[in-house]
Amino acid sequence: MNAREWLRTLVAFDTTSRNSNLGMIEAIRDALAAQGVASELTYAPEGGKANLFATLPAHDGAVQGGIILSGHTDVVPVDGQDWDSDPFCLTEKDGRLYGRGTADMKGYIAVALALVPEFLALKRAKPLHLAFSYDEEVGCLGAPVMLEALKRRGLRAEGCVVGEPTGMRVVVAHKGMNLYRCRVHGKAAHSSLTPRGCNAIEYAARLICRVRDLADEFRSRGPYDDCFDVPFTTMGTNLIAGGIAVNTIPDACEFSYEFRNLPGMSPDEIQGRIEAYIQDDLLPRMRRDHDAARIEIEAMPAAVPSLEASERDAVTRLARALTGDRGTAKVSYGTEGGQFQNAGIPAVICGPGHIEQAHRADEFIEIAQLDACEAFLRRLAGSLAG
Structure with missing residues (x-):
């Protein structure tokens, strides 16, 4: 499936934070398994939600190092919002794709999943990891469960790109x-x-x-x-x-x-x-x-640590090189980036869409933003090939 087809599939899952995300997670797991990629699921304490972590190994089978592509699977409610279209059915109009989560942040996940066949075909010297979490919207509750599992496994990564909507700008800090x-x-x-x-x-x-x-x-x-x-x-x-x-x-x-x-x-x-x-x-x-x-x-458990990426971190330098963005962008909203940083994995925020379109009625992402994200992730994977 291409990115648009994947986005249609993901939007159709009502993963509002009060609901289970297992249908979406299991669909992703099965799609990856069909391509020979194994996933590790880590479950919420009550068992109704899960994170997914999958590694596309380097050409020599190495799983250590490399870059994590991180996104959250949950979305905010549509209750009381006046939508012009079904929020859980992807609708295209005037170069935009409408639906809950298109910008925040199923668009990024869709692009990453659509490119998996290309990633696998590329002879990479380093692995590429996919990290999809639950309950980010209600306090970044899922990522710590996943990160603890990675710690137990001893898996290390050189950096993480959190694909929150930034208009494909590199965001280096948040509160x-x-x-x-x-x-x-x-x-x-x-x-x-x-x-x-x-x-x-x-x-x-x-x-x-x-x-x-x-x-x-x-x-x-x-x-x-x-x-x-x-x-x-x-x-x-x-x-x-x-x-x-x-x-x-x-x-x-x-x-x-x-x-x-x-x-x-x-x-x-x-x-x-x-x-x-x-x-x-x-x-x-x-x-x-x-x-x-x-x-x-x-x-309350809904505590989100701040993020302040170092310009010396390899992932910051890489994101700037791939986007050409040299500005200093910082945001007041929180992400899982600070949790990855606290776990010893340097992180930056860079993803398609704009935060102004998130959480509102008629949420949308521009098709041009998906295209820009595809180009960015292709270049990122290519950089891992040395």
Whole structure:
């Protein structure tokens, strides 16, 4: 199948993150097996989803080294979006291919799969690897499972190209994403007896304001990196719940906050400032109202480490040489690139399509972008032939 045919096949699988991706993964596994390529599947804890990792060995059978082509198989929901066509049926119009996941990022996967026969026919001195993950859209949950399996196998790679939509530009950095759930526990009382209670909502509000104060500090004082569209670390509280009645002092309040840190800024240090405020200021004040008051903070698994590729890394130099892109592009959204980097595999982001088309109704990818990606991956494979 060519790239367009593969993309039609992949889009037809509704791999919204709440669903299983096994149908799509198994179709890819079977297609690779028919070409003599074995795949390793690593499953999510509940078993309903899987990653796929496959190696196209070098001409001498070597499987170590080489380059990983990485993409995620899950997509975001279409609920409430007004589409002009069926989001799970590839539709062509005016040089564009419409469908959920066309840009983010089944287009890249389709191109890689379409080129497998060419890759296999090429006498490569180094292997080429395919890495397709689950649950990237809900916090990059699948890639760590796959990377741990690679570590156990002792498989090493020289670099990774994550094919998120960049318009085929080379993106060398992105922010980290860190998400926390906070539960504030006070003491309920009738609102006419306010001094006998401990108002969890009000103390949660103080902590939320502290998060905002830190956000304002980063905005006004930095550090800054002007290569990002938002050049500083951001923070915010985006979800809150608490209270049962207007005449009852609430004994519980729960909220979630996130921060997206610039590469080089320690997430632990940022979170440490929040926890220091809780221990040194907020809890002592709460316990003057109620000695059993407490605050619980839970780090959510949907944490994405930042990425900052080195210009000295072989994969960065290779991507720049193959694309001719010498600019410094950095993005605020997260990818699995930081996870590969933390596992000792240098990574860059370079893929077809544009992030502006992702996640929206009538998501599309330009056919010209698929063609550019094909040319890029052909040159990449050719570079492995020495």
